[in-house]
Amino acid sequence: MRLQINNQIYQVESGNDTPLLWVIRDELGLTGTKYGCGLAQCGACSVLVDGEIVRSCVTPVESVVGRNITTIEAIENDPVGKKVVAAWVEHQVPQCGYCQSGQVMAATALLKQTAKPSEEDIAAAMINLCRCGTYNSIKAAVQELSGQKVETL
Numbered sequence: 001m002r003l004q005i006n007n008q009i010y011q012v013e014s015g016n017d018t019p020l021l022w023v024i025r026d027e028l029g030l031t032g033t034k035y036g037c038g039l040a041q042c043g044a045c046s047v048l049v050d051g052e053i054v055r056s057c058v059t060p061v062e063s064v065v066g067r068n069i070t071t072i073e074a075i076e077n078d079p080v081g082k083k084v085v086a087a088w089v090e091h092q093v094p095q096c097g098y099c100q101s102g103q104v105m106a107a108t109a110l111l112k113q114t115a116k117p118s119e120e121d122i123a124a125a126m127i128n129l130c131r132c133g134t135y136n137s138i139k140a141a142v143q144e145l146s147g148q149k150v151e152t153l
């Protein structure tokens with residue numbers, strides 16, 4: 001089957017029900033998207049499909065044929081994603097970094113959908129797990145991007 005990822009067409013050989021995450025990482029070598037739980041719980045595997053957040057560990061690859069998939073490798077080609085990455089750098093969000101591609105994807109999806117999310121919107125959307133506890137920095141970065149007063153600790 002053919003997939004459109006990061007504005008490129010890839011011919012993939014994986015079976016129809018193979019999780020998108022394995023196709024992205026193992027077959028195509030786009031390893032910026034991470035495996036955490038494999039159970040749709042942590043968000044490390046998040047990618048954008050037609051601009052919306054999707055947990056690729058539980059997404060059969062056949063369900064995204066013909067759709068526009070974006071991974072962390074190309075997120076800075078998206079104007080919103082580029083701003084998110086800049087805010088992540090400014091706020092020095094990442095610690096070990098493992099969860100951060102998923103966090104950036106989640107923030108990008110939120111801000112593409114709602115340019116000025118409320119505090120409640122941010123809390124509802126930014127639910128990916130981070131074992132390093134970067135939640136306060138994530139919140140500050142998203143608040144700044146949405147024009148809100150940044151809460152400092």
Ligand code: FES
Nearest residue numbers: 036037038043057
């Ligand atoms: S690896 Fe997909 S949600 Fe955890």
Ligand code: FES
Nearest residue numbers: 096097130131132
């Ligand atoms: S930065 Fe280490 S798990 Fe989030």
